Ligand SMILES: O=C(O)CCC(=O)C(=O)O
């Protein structure tokens with residue numbers, strides 16, 4: 001049972017000896033098993049870059065709703081879940097979530113062969129604003145690509161913690177489905193409607209999430225006593241949490257822990273999750289040959305499409321429910 005979110009210093013993993021790396025990996029493995037959430041410090045992503053990304057997020061969301069709706073996720077020409085999601089459109093809380101978002105992912109050409117010939121519909125270009133000079137360069141070229149690099153290092157730590165070669169996941173993450181979101185939460189009253197949270201209780205869908213929070217609290221993590229533990233922002237850290245694909249892959253060795261957001265801080269809140277998934281066609285099945293699999297194997301991209309179909313209102317015509325079942 002945890003009552004606070006542990007902090008892990010990633011510096012020795014990035015810059016230390018093999019022994020240091022294994023030591024950090026072991027700490028991470030234990031926390032992924034017991035909590036599923038941790039703060040990561042000394043990750044080498046400069047705080048000045050993170051600050052600039054928040055400035056761009058503020059600039060994006062400060063636009064009129066008409067301007068933002070030009071990039072509506074449901075009108076994205078590539079139909080790959082990129083673009084703007086208005087308030088109340090996502091349904092993690094029953095009356096809709098009190099947040100708006102902008103989603104992007106790995107920039108691949110519209111005629112990428114996996115997309116055109118093999119139905120990897122989550123691949124393709126992003127849906128960028130044309131009226132915000134410098135937005136794309138800061139958000140994608142600088143921040144997103146740095147976070148993909150960091151994500152690969154976190155995967156190395158996961159592999160070592162599971163007694164696998166450090167590059168075990170690499171061959172399944174060559175065109176990784178890494179989705180980044182800019183999120184903006186208005187402030188809600190202290191006495192709030194339980195059916196309308198900033199982000200209703202959920203687990204994340206991908207392998208893991210690297211989350212930057214602005215200074216405002218709001219994120220809460222559910223422990224196994226049913227208590228909500230605050231993940232109060234700690235400057236210059238990311239919150240890392242395990243998602244459902246990793247829980248399946250590790251046969252429950254790593255926990256995908258429920259969390260939610262309620263922004264009663266009195267001011268607007270911004271956050272930037274980066275959800276790290278493997279290649280669209282990666283088969284997610286029990287990593288260990290010595291265990292009885294608890295989950296049926298899934299193709300990562302198809303699994304994610306099912307989860308997105310369940311969450312986004314714009315996808316709910318012709319949607320199928322997700323293959324989230326246990327065996
Ligand atoms: O905004 C946050 O702090 C967390 C958001 C979140 O949990 C999500 O987008 O999955």
Ligand SMILES: [Fe+2]
Pocket residue numbers: 202203204259
């Ligand atoms: Fe989440």
